[in-house]
Structure formats: structure tokens, C-alpha cells
Amino acid sequence: MTTVIEVHGVSKQFKIHHERHQSLKERLLHPRAGSTELFNALREVSFDVGAGETVGIVGHNGSGKSTLLKCICGVLKPSAGQIRLRGSLAALLELGAGFQPELSGRDNVYLYGAMLGLSRRTVDAVFDEIVEFSEIAPFIDTQVKFYSSGMYVRLAFAVAVNVDPDILVVDEVLAVGDERFQAKCVDRIQRFQREGRTILLVTHNADQVRALCDRAIVLDGGDLVADGPTNESLRVFRERLLDEAAEHDPERLLGTIQIESVTTPSGSFEVRNGAGIHLDVMVSSQGAFSGNFVVEVFTRGGLLVSRSDAQGAPVNLAPGANRVAVDLPALPLLDGVYDVNLGVVDALGHTVVAWREGAASLQVIYDGREGGIVALGAAVTQL
Amino acid sequence: MDEASLAGPRERALAEAPVRVVSARVGLGRRLANLWSRRELLWGLVFSDIRIKYKNSALGIFWSMLSPAFTLAVYYMVFSLFLKNGIPNFVVYLFAGLVVWNMFLTAVSTATGVIVDRAALVKKVSFPREILALSNVGAAIVYFVVQVVVLVVFLLVLRHAPAWGYLWLLPVSFLALAAFSAALSVVMSAVNVYFRDMKHLIEVVLQLWFWLTPVVYSYENSIAPHLAAHGLSVLYFLNPVTLIVVTFQRVFYVTPVVHSTVTGQVLNILPTWSFDRFLLLNLALLALSLVAFLVAEAVFGRLEGNFESEL
Numbered sequence: 001m002t003t004v005i006e007v008h009g010v011s012k013q014f015k016i017h018h019e020r021h022q023s024l025k026e027r028l029l030h031p032r033a034g035s036t037e038l039f040n041a042l043r044e045v046s047f048d049v050g051a052g053e054t055v056g057i058v059g060h061n062g063s064g065k066s067t068l069l070k071c072i073c074g075v076l077k078p079s080a081g082q083i084r085l086r087g088s089l090a091a092l093l094e095l096g097a098g099f100q101p102e103l104s105g106r107d108n109v110y111l112y113g114a115m116l117g118l119s120r121r122t123v124d125a126v127f128d129e130i131v132e133f134s135e136i137a138p139f140i141d142t143q144v145k146f147y148s149s150g151m152y153v154r155l156a157f158a159v160a161v162n163v164d165p166d167i168l169v170v171d172e173v174l175a176v177g178d179e180r181f182q183a184k185c186v187d188r189i190q191r192f193q194r195e196g197r198t199i200l201l202v203t204h205n206a207d208q209v210r211a212l213c214d215r216a217i218v219l220d221g222g223d224l225v226a227d228g229p230t231n232e233s234l235r236v237f238r239e240r241l242l243d244e245a246a247e248h249d250p251e252r253l254l255g256t257i258q259i260e261s262v263t264t265p266s267g268s269f270e271v272r273n274g275a276g277i278h279l280d281v282m283v284s285s286q287g288a289f290s291g292n293f294v295v296e297v298f299t300r301g302g303l304l305v306s307r308s309d310a311q312g313a314p315v316n317l318a319p320g321a322n323r324v325a326v327d328l329p330a331l332p333l334l335d336g337v338y339d340v341n342l343g344v345v346d347a348l349g350h351t352v353v354a355w356r357e358g359a360a361s362l363q364v365i366y367d368g369r370e371g372g373i374v375a376l377g378a379a380v381t382q383l
Numbered sequence: 384m385d386e387a388s389l390a391g392p393r394e395r396a397l398a399e400a401p402v403r404v405v406s407a408r409v410g411l412g413r414r415l416a417n418l419w420s421r422r423e424l425l426w427g428l429v430f431s432d433i434r435i436k437y438k439n440s441a442l443g444i445f446w447s448m449l450s451p452a453f454t455l456a457v458y459y460m461v462f463s464l465f466l467k468n469g470i471p472n473f474v475v476y477l478f479a480g481l482v483v484w485n486m487f488l489t490a491v492s493t494a495t496g497v498i499v500d501r502a503a504l505v506k507k508v509s510f511p512r513e514i515l516a517l518s519n520v521g522a523a524i525v526y527f528v529v530q531v532v533v534l535v536v537f538l539l540v541l542r543h544a545p546a547w548g549y550l551w552l553l554p555v556s557f558l559a560l561a562a563f564s565a566a567l568s569v570v571m572s573a574v575n576v577y578f579r580d581m582k583h584l585i586e587v588v589l590q591l592w593f594w595l596t597p598v599v600y601s602y603e604n605s606i607a608p609h610l611a612a613h614g615l616s617v618l619y620f621l622n623p624v625t626l627i628v629v630t631f632q633r634v635f636y637v638t639p640v641v642h643s644t645v646t647g648q649v650l651n652i653l654p655t656w657s658f659d660r661f662l663l664l665n666l667a668l669l670a671l672s673l674v675a676f677l678v679a680e681a682v683f684g685r686l687e688g689n690f691e692s693e694l
Contacts, residue, residue, distance in 0.1 A: 098508050
């Protein structure tokens with residue numbers, strides 16, 4: 001496999017101005033004032049991406065993921081290290097940033113295309129496709145300043161995905177447009193995957209990464225903390241999020257509650273032919289706490305099978321050891337291993353106070369010959 | 384089957400694709416190569432600059448002729464009619480110098496603020512940033528060409544023939560002007576990111592610069608004798624725009640020595656240099672301007688590394 005992106009010990013430092021003195025007068029009057037601090041947005045990050053891979057870059061806000069992406073796109077220059085790229089790259093960073101409001105949609109398509117490195121002739125060839133994808137054909141000769149924000153973004157997205165890039169870099173932009181347009185975007189990204197293009201997807205939406213990526217990279221405070229199969233990386237990501245939350249936890253609840261163990265009455269995690277399973281969960285708590293229990297079931301491929309309502313299962317934990325019964329009455333799942341994640345959230349369902357990723361692995365055995373995840377047991381009768 | 388033939392056409396093409404490197408320091412050669420490879424963006428930006436400027440105006444690009452024509456009329460009235468400088472056909476002399484000055488002024492004054500003005504773009508889209516400054520120089524060149532066309536029409540109407548033998552100086556001189564304007568524009572656009580006053584300061588400097596350039600007066604007639612007395616003639620030509628203006632005046636106005644329309648005295652308007660001397664000086668200026676452009680590119684490369692924390 002050809003390596004298309006090589007990130008080699010990339011660091012990026014930003015100067016943070018505590019007081020900005022940008023005018024000449026201010027600089028002359030305060031030669032030393034306006035102290036600056038160096039902020040490390042990225043620290044010696046290295047990884048390779050091969051052709052055709054779809055890699056998710058996850059991290060919470062301020063983890064450096066957008067900085068990394070901008071370095072890869074060449075919008076920012078790394079302070080140290082280098083990035084080697086093979087093939088053409090199109091970036092969906094902020095859609096429509098290159099648009100000139102005074103120009104018509106048509107002119108902007110050409111201008112934006114040129115910014116992405118396309119010749120006029122190339123844009124000519126895909127122009128109709130761009131207009132069709134963006135769904136704004138009647139307004140293509142209208143000045144862009146009269147566009148709605150949705151039209152604006154759709155046109156920008158349409159240009160970027162029609163440029164035939166070898167590498168597509170996407171930064172949180174899949175949240176644009178209405179649901180139908182979003183589906184269209186995801187569809188286009190999946191088509192890119194089939195065509196063997198390389199995709200870098202930056203998001204803090206773990207579900208999106210699970211759905212689209214084979215591999216994920218986790219950044220935390222500018223450090224690369226995980227790089228591997230999506231599932232494993234996301235586990236690290238969630239644990240980091242929890243650690244992070246613990247630091248900013250006003251009520252100091254985190255760490256006071258632990259999910260200690262998960263067992264079954266029979267001692268086996270085997271599930272046969274759609275039967276249910278009963279999980280015995282031991283939860284220790286240092287104080288009394290009222291919250292909710294959350295249960296997630298994932299396939300090994302990282303597909304979310306089910307997530308319980310964060311406010312649907314109230315529990316009242318007493319100080320000391322608590323026993324919680326989690327009953328999954330029926331698991332009409334097909335053959336395979338399914339991971340169960342358990343968590344405790346506050347009464348409003350907003351703050352996670354305890355989390356156990358991979359609390360149990362269910363071995364599901366299904367005798368039927370259906371394919372997929374769910375055993376629907378479709379019955380066909382000729383009448 | 385070996386691995387290469389199993390891979391799709393995209394992967395095979397990729398394996399041969401050139402490697403692009405993003406790193407802290409980019410060599411000058413690579414900077415110029417990047418710039419050249421994105422020339423189509425430069426044309427696109429020049430075109431859109433012009434489109435936007437006159438988009439909602441009834442007279443459109445005619446404004447790029449009207450406003451210089453107005454300046455021309457004012458200077459002509461002040462210097463020829465009121466102050467009576469005695470230069471015959473003064474309007475041609477003035478026009479020849481003004482087209483040069485207008486291009487330089489437009490390029491530098493618009494390019495200085497461009498990186499700050501288009502910060503949103505600079506922070507989101509990857510392209511050689513100096514293209515923004517160069518697009519303003521490009522637009523200035525377009526206005527320059529329009530004005531030169533008007534000048535030619537004007538000469539035809541006045542039946543004033545240019546110095547045919549000196550005509551070949553124009554391309555050399557023009558290239559020197561373009562390169563020098565580009566060099567200054569690129570540097571100023573980057574400096575303005577760090578010192579936002581630059582935009583205002585450059586306006587003052589350009590005004591002073593205008594009066595240091597012999598556009599509305601004659602260098603030979605008014606300043607040369609005083610400088611020559613101290614052996615400082617060379618000082619005046621440290622201003623690169625002077626040589627270009629004088630060259631354009633020599634080509635379009637033609638006669639270096641005239642008789643004053645007021646007193647009838649002999650006036651030395653322009654240097655009495657030979658074609659070869661003009662050519663040599665212009666070639667030297669072109670070479671210096673190109674070097675200045677390379678230096679500007681290098682300076683820009685140093686300064687652009689911190690743009691994102693200043694914008």
C-alpha cells in the first residue's frame with residue numbers, strides 16, 4: 001500500500017498574546033508589554049496514512065485535531081517536523097470561506113475551484129455536476145451574498161467533493177444542511193471510500209467515526225495518545241474524556257463512583273438464539289447519588305446496536321457497595337461478539353460520572369443463516 | 384500477479400505522484416515553484432478583484448479611466464495654467480508619468496491591507512498567501528494597460544508621435560515596474576499583519592514618494608542642477624520609480640530639451656541620455672527589482688509562519 005500522508009514529528013506552537021499591541025504606537029510605547037506565552041497545540045505527532053484508508057481524528061475541544069488538520073492541508077505551517085503528501089488534496093475546512101459575496105455563484109465556483117488548485121478547464125468539465133449536486137441551479141447566476149446559509153454551504157461542499165481529490169480532508173462539516181443533504185454528503189464520502197480515496201475525518205462525534213472509519217487517531221492536549229482500530233482508539237478517547245471531566249467536575253463526583261464488576265448468574269456471557277441476558281453489576285459509591293444508568297451495545301465492527309435512554313433508568317446509589325441488575329430481555333442478534341458499555345450519568349443525563357467501556361463481551365450464537373446484525377427471522381409463506 | 388497490478392489505477396497513479404512537503408521552512412525555490420503552479424488562482428483573483436470593484440457601478444471599468452483623467456486635468460490646470468511652468472505639451476508629459484505612478488500607487492496601496500482584509504480566507508484555505516498581494520498588483524497592471532491605451536488614443540488625437548527608436552525601452556521598464564511593485568506589495572502585505580498602522584503609514588509615505596518622483600515637475604529642470612552642484616545626482620535615482628517615469632516620459636513626450644512657452648528660454652526637461660544608456664539603466668533596474676522580489680518572497684516566507692496567531 002502506498003503511503004499518501006506521512007506526518008513526521010510535527011509540533012505546532014502558537015503565541016498567545018495577553019495584551020495585543022498591534023499598532024506601531026502601542027509597540028513603541030510598550031516595547032515589553034503585551035507578554036506572550038507559547039502554547040503547544042501539537043507535540044511531536046507522527047503517523048502514516050496509506051492509500052484508501054479512512055482515518056478518523058478524534059479529540060475533545062482544544063486537543064489539537066483541527067491544528068493537525070490545518071497543518072496537513074497546508075493552511076498552517078508546523079513549527080517543527082514535516083508532512084509529506086502524495087497526490088491531490090481537497091479540504092472541507094470551513095465551507096465557503098473562499099467565497100466572494102459580491103460575485104455570482106458561477107464565478108465563485110471557478111474561483112473556489114482555483115483555490116483548491118483546479119484549472120478552469122477542469123471546473124468546466126464538472127460544472128454541471130457541481131450545480132446539480134448543490135441543488136441551486138436556478139440561483140447559480142445570483143450574487144452569493146443573496147444566498148441562504150444553506151445554499152452557500154451546499155455550493156461549497158459541491159465544489160469540494162467534485163474536484164476528484166486523492167485525499168479528502170473533512171473537518172466537522174458533515175453537520176451542514178438538512179438531514180437529506182447530510183445523508184447525501186455521507187453517501188458521497190462512502191463513494192470516495194469505495195473509489196479507494198484516502199479520507200481524513202476530524203470530529204468529536206464518535207458515532208460518525210465508528211460509521212465511516214477503519215482506523216482512528218486520538219489526540220489529547222496536543223499529544224497523539226492512540227492510533228489503531230476505531231474501537232480501541234475510541235475506548236481511549238472516552239477514557240480520556242472521563243479523565244478530563246474529572247478535572248472540571250464541580251461536585252467532585254467522578255471517581256467516587258466505580259463500576260466494579262459485571263457478572264452473570266450462570267457465569268457465562270453466551271447468548272443463544274435471541275435469548276436475553278441478565279447482568280449483575282457491582283457499583284461502589286463513596287456517597288449517596290441519584291442518577292441514571294446507561295447501557296450501550298456495539299458490534300465488534302463498531303456499529304452502535306443500541307444505547308439506552310440517558311434518563312430512562314434511574315438508580316439511587318447508597319454509600320458503599322450497590323448491586324444493580326441490568327436485564328436485556330431479548331437479544332435478537334446474529335452471530336458474533338458484542339461489546340456492552342455501562343455508565344452512570346447524573347439525573348439530567350448530561351454528565352458522565354462513571355463509565356466502563358467493554359464492561360462485558362457477549363458471545364452471541366445464532367443458528368439461522370441470516371446476514372447482518374439483527375435476527376428478524378423474516379418468514380415467507382406463499383399463499 | 385504482483386502487487387502493483389492488483390492495485391487500482393488511482394493507487395498506481397498515486398505511487399508515481401510527486402511528494403509535497405509541508406514543513407516549517409520552505410526554500411525559496413519551492414516557494415516560487417508553488418507560486419507558479421498556482422498561477423491560475425492568480426488570474427482568477429485578478430479577474431474577481433476587478434469584477435467586484437465595479438460590480439455595482441453603472442460606469443464599470445470606465446472609472447479606472449475617469450479618475451486618472453480627473454487627476455490629469457487638475458495637475459494640468461495647476462501646473463500649466465496657474466503656475467505656468469512653461470513646458471509645452473505639458474499634458475503629454477504629465478500623462479506619461481501618471482500612468483506609471485498610478486500603477487505603482489494602486490498596487491502598493493491596495494496590496495498592503497490585503498492579507499488582513501482576507502484573514503478568513505488565509506486561515507481556512509491553503510494557497511501561497513502572497514498570491515493575494517500579487518493579485519492586487521495584477522489588477523493594477525490591468526488598469527495600467529487600460530490607461531496606456533487611453534494615452535495612445537490621446538497621442539493619436541494630438542498627433543503627437545512617440546520616440547519610435549526608444550519604444551523598446553517600454554517593455555523592460557514596465558517589467559521593472561511590475562517586479563518592483565510586486566516586491567514592495569508582498570513585503571508590505573506581510574508587515575501589515577504585525578503592524579496594522581502600516582496601511583495608514585504607507586498612504587503618507589506614498590504621498591511623499593509621489594512628490595519625490597518627477598511626475599508633475601521636471602527633474603532635469605528643477606532638481607538636477609542643485610543636486611549636481613553637490614555631486615549627488617545619483618541620490619535622486621535611488622528612487623526606482625524615477626527611472627521608470629523618466630523612461631516613459633522620454634518615450635512618449637520625446638523631446639528632452641524644449642523652449643519655454645512662457646519665457647522662450649531653453650528648458651532641460653529630460654536627461655539627454657542615449658538609447659543604450661536608458662536601456663542599460665532599465666535592465667539594471669529590472670535585475671535589481673527581480674532580486675528585490677526574491678528577497679520579498681523570502682521575507683514573506685519568514686513572516687507568514689506566525690500569521691495565524693496575529694490575524
